[in-house]
Amino acid sequence: MTRTTTAKPARTAASSAQLEVDASTAATPENAPKAVARPRLGEMVHVAVAEGVRLKNNETGAFFVAGVPTPQTVTATTLRRLDDGDFEIVDASI
Structure with a gap:
């Protein structure tokens, strides 16, 4: 039996350039998102569902309202x- 493998294409300068971050759009202290501590299991938080996402609330059986x-x-x-970006933690006082 003959085993055939195909080589992966080498990275080109153009594909490497796509990975570079433009310094003008990089996060700065002024426009960086606020860091939120990762919640622990069992902790109570307030979440909001992103626009266009339809998720069922497993606690109530109803769907979250965006x-x-x-x-x-x-x-x-x-x-x-x-982690998937379907939820974001929000301040309950909103």
């Missing part, structure tokens, strides 16, 4: 949704 701060107990699913 942009509306909703209390949520942090679970593994909550952490995954935060």
Whole structure:
């Protein structure tokens, strides 16, 4: 049996240039997003769902309303949704 492999194409200067960050658009202290500490399992936080995302709230069975701060107990699913960008932690006083 003959095993055939194909070589990956070498990176070109053009593809490497795409990975560079333009200094004028890089995050600066003025426009950098505020860092929010990662919540711990079991902690109560308020989350808002991004526009255009339709997610079911596993605690209530209803769907989250986009942009509306909703209390949520942090679970593994909550952490995954935060990592995926479906949720963001918001201040409850909004």
